Amino acid sequence: MDENASQYGKHRFWEMIPGILIWTTFALAIGASFFAPAIAVVFIIIFDLYWTMRVLYFLIFVLFAHKTYRKAMLVDWYAKTQEIEDWDRLYHVVFLPTYKESYEILRDALQSIKDCTYRNDRFIVVLGGEEGDQENFQKYAEKLKVEFDGVFSKFVTTVHPRGMKGEIPGKGSNMKWMETEIKKYIDEEQIPYEDIMATAFDVDTIAHSQYYSRLSYLFLTVENPTRASYQPVVLYSNNVWKVQAPIRVSVFGTTFWLLSELARSDRMWTFSSHSMTWQMLVDVGFHEPNLVSEDSRIFLQGLIKYNGDYRVEPMFLPVYMDAVEGVGYWDGMKALYKQQRRWAWGVEHLPYMLEKFKENKMIPWWIKVKYVFNQLEGMYTWATAPMLIFVLGYLPFFVLQDTPTALLANSPFTLKHMMEIATAGVFVSAMLSFWLLPKRPADKSRWWWLVMVLQWALLPITFIVFGAWPAIDAQTRMMTGKYLGFDVTKKQKRK
Numbered sequence: 001m002d003e004n005a006s007q008y009g010k011h012r013f014w015e016m017i018p019g020i021l022i023w024t025t026f027a028l029a030i031g032a033s034f035f036a037p038a039i040a041v042v043f044i045i046i047f048d049l050y051w052t053m054r055v056l057y058f059l060i061f062v063l064f065a066h067k068t069y070r071k072a073m074l075v076d077w078y079a080k081t082q083e084i085e086d087w088d089r090l091y092h093v094v095f096l097p098t099y100k101e102s103y104e105i106l107r108d109a110l111q112s113i114k115d116c117t118y119r120n121d122r123f124i125v126v127l128g129g130e131e132g133d134q135e136n137f138q139k140y141a142e143k144l145k146v147e148f149d150g151v152f153s154k155f156v157t158t159v160h161p162r163g164m165k166g167e168i169p170g171k172g173s174n175m176k177w178m179e180t181e182i183k184k185y186i187d188e189e190q191i192p193y194e195d196i197m198a199t200a201f202d203v204d205t206i207a208h209s210q211y212y213s214r215l216s217y218l219f220l221t222v223e224n225p226t227r228a229s230y231q232p233v234v235l236y237s238n239n240v241w242k243v244q245a246p247i248r249v250s251v252f253g254t255t256f257w258l259l260s261e262l263a264r265s266d267r268m269w270t271f272s273s274h275s276m277t278w279q280m281l282v283d284v285g286f287h288e289p290n291l292v293s294e295d296s297r298i299f300l301q302g303l304i305k306y307n308g309d310y311r312v313e314p315m316f317l318p319v320y321m322d323a324v325e326g327v328g329y330w331d332g333m334k335a336l337y338k339q340q341r342r343w344a345w346g347v348e349h350l351p352y353m354l355e356k357f358k359e360n361k362m363i364p365w366w367i368k369v370k371y372v373f374n375q376l377e378g379m380y381t382w383a384t385a386p387m388l389i390f391v392l393g394y395l396p397f398f399v400l401q402d403t404p405t406a407l408l409a410n411s412p413f414t415l416k417h418m419m420e421i422a423t424a425g426v427f428v429s430a431m432l433s434f435w436l437l438p439k440r441p442a443d444k445s446r447w448w449w450l451v452m453v454l455q456w457a458l459l460p461i462t463f464i465v466f467g468a469w470p471a472i473d474a475q476t477r478m479m480t481g482k483y484l485g486f487d488v489t490k491k492q493k494r495k
Contacts, residue, residue, distance in 0.1 A: 007290055007352065008483040014351035018376065019479025022383045022472060029388060033395040040396035047388055054381075059428055061263040062256050065316070066432055069233055069259070072316040077213035078117040084220045091153065091196045092212050093124045093182060093278060097174040098203040100133045103140045109203050110144060114151050118212035123152040124185070127203075128178040131162040156182060164289070168485065172294030175200060175287040183282070194226060196278035200287075200295070204322040205273045206238065214317050215275050222313055227306055229299050230275040231268065232315045234258055236323040237438045241448070243323045244332050245455040249462045250340065251323045252433045262314035267374050270299040270312060273319050280305075292484060293346045300349055300356075303371070307362035320438075341470035345484050347379050383471035386463040430456040 008015070032040035081087050096109050106127065113123060127144070129137030141157040148155055160177040167173040179198075186196065197215055201207070208214075211232065219225045236251035261268040270276070272295055281287075284301040287294050302310040324339045326332030353375065357368045430453055440448065477484055 007288075008348070008478075009481060011351040011355055012481070014354050015481075016479045018347050018350060018379050018383075019475040021376075021380055022475055023479075025380075025384050026387065026392065029392045030395065033392070033399055037396040037399040044388070044393045044396065048393065051385055051389060058256075058260050061260040062432065063428070065259040065263040065314075066435070068263070069316045069318075070435075072214070073208075073318075075210075075214075077210045077217050077317075081118075081213050081217045081220065084217070087216065087220060088119060088122065089195050090216050090219065091122050091124060091191055092118065092215070093126065093186075093196055093198045095126050095128065095175060095178050095198065095200045096203045097128045097171050097178065097200075098137070099130045099174075100136070101203050103143065105204055106140055106144060107147070108206060109201070110148055110155075112206040113212075114148065116207065116209050116212050118216065120151055121153050123212075124154045124156070124182065125152050126156050126158060126178045126182050128158045128160060128174050130160050130174060134159055154185060156185065158182075167289040168291070170292060170294070170485070171202075172287045172291055172297070173289035175294060176289045179281060179286040186278070193279040193282060194277075197230075197275055198278045198281055199273075199275040200298075201273045201319070202321060204238065206320040207232070207273075208317045208319065211315075211317055211319065214315055218313055218315065219277075224309075225313075226277045226279050227302075227309050228277075228311050228313045229270045229280075229302065230313050230315050231258075231262065231265075231270055232274065233262065233318045234272050234321060235318045235436055236321050237436065238320050238322045239325065240323055240437065241441050241444055243325055244329055245451070246458055246462050246466060247323050247325075247332060247336050248452075249455055249458050250336060250466045252429065252436070253459075253462070253467075255436065256429055256432065262316065265312050265314045267370065268312045268314075269296045271295055273321065275315075276302070280310075291348060292342060293348060296346055296349060297352070300353060303367075304356045304360055304363070307360065308364055308367040336466055337470055340466050341474050341484070344379070344382065344471040344474035345478075347475050347478050350375055350379070379471065379475065383468055383475055386460075386468040387472075390460050390464055426456050426459055429459075 029040065029043075032043065094113060096106075098106060110125065110127075113125060114120060125148075127141060129141065137157075137159065145155065145157070158178050158181045160174040162169075164173070164177075167176075186193075197212075197219060199212075199215070215230055218230060222228065233255065235255055240248055240251070258271060261271075274295065276298065280302050281298075284298070284305045287298055288301070291297060299310070299312065324332070324335045326335045350372075353372060357363060357372070433456075434449075434452065437452070440446075474484065
């Protein structure tokens with residue numbers, strides 16, 4: 001990675017804070033276990049109580065969001081949109097950045113747009129390849145142009161040049177190139193910016209058929225629609241029946257986290273595939289080309305540009321994506337770890353946010369505190385909670401096992417009851433996952449439903465190995481200045 005092009009290393013003090021917090025916590029937990037074990041036991045009980053309350057809090061929001069999601073799936077959003085005067089003035093620009101994906105994946109992405117309920121002649125579709133894969137991309141692009149000729153208002157393919165000044169390789173730099181290129185067409189056609197919605201999808205994303213109708217309806221009905229991004233439910237279900245059990249548990253965990261965030265959208269950021277207004281993209285100068293986590297940063301750009309007057313509107317309709325895959329079992333585990341570490345690299349937003357908040361005096365102080373706290377607390381508990389609950393939390397009990405005390409005698413029962421409550425959360429998650437599963441493939445026997453239940457026994461392991469460890473890895477890299485580059489999620493060829 002080109003250090004001169006990236007944003008990293010410019011605010012070292014802020015970069016070090018998350019890593020210092022987690023390693024200080026681990027050092028104190030280990031030290032207290034040996035030198036003040038009774039205090040360590042009290043801390044573990046308090047922390048587990050806090051986490052139990054968080055699990056209950058989390059489940060309430062997940063259940064509420066899931067109920068809203070099921071209701072939204074039953075509505076004919078295209079019919080409701082047509083009831084609004086001048087509804088068809090809206091255009092949808094859909095960005096599909098790609099790098100070394102197969103022709104089948106590219107075609108499925110375009111076909112899903114064609115098959116949606118919204119008018120095809122109001123779509124401007126941009127398929128963006130990379131110079132590093134130009135030969136294959138151009139071959140696929142020409143074939144797709146023939147097949148989808150005349151389907152959309154405009155179908156454009158772009159090739160992002162390699163090694164442009166001020167960029168690092170990744171989705172963000174490709175997005176900015178695509179946005180800059182399509183702006184020329186939009187300006188030539190004189191399409192009003194306020195009449196354009198922009199959608200940034202990973203190329204494996206298959207949107208629900210009502211996605212663009214629902215998006216249009218929200219934009220035409222919510223208050224102050226240009227000051228919002230629009231977030232769907234992300235389901236990694238395209239290949240969920242064929243990936244390994246730890247991957248399924250991890251991706252369902254991501255979906256449940258996103259559902260809980262949609263139910264309290266006043267605190268959420270955009271994640272993965274989502275939509276926003278073209279006006280906002282122009283106002284902020286498009287995606288930043290020199291970072292890894294562009295999907296969340298674009299929301300932060302809007303929040304800062306509009307002095308805190310920017311939000312996420314939950315859509316409660318799904319987009320379907322591929323869960324990460326590998327050639328074999330261990331390759332799949334390695335790919336999952338890298339994907340989770342890349343998501344945990346969202347810690348890169350903290351230094352940026354603190355500096356921009358310091359510069360912008362127009363953002364209300366309570367908004368600054370809310371977003372800084374949510375970011376810091378989320379990253380901290382992501383890295384520390386699984387380790388404190390399942391690993392370090394048992395250490396003081398081993399130290400005190402030969403020292404009979406009332407505290408030691410009663411603590412296991414207290415922790416046991418709290419773990420039972422947490423286990424109930426696992427049970428609810430398992431049941432919800434059945435409702436989110438696609439139809440069972442013909443090559444999977446009915447016994448696979450049993451596998452889908454038993455896989456949730458792996459949650460403590462995935463919580464640590466594919467939760468805490470990637471987060472610790474990312475925050476430690478940020479703390480020590482060993483910055484992470486963009487790692488493309490592996491996709492297997494579709495049949």
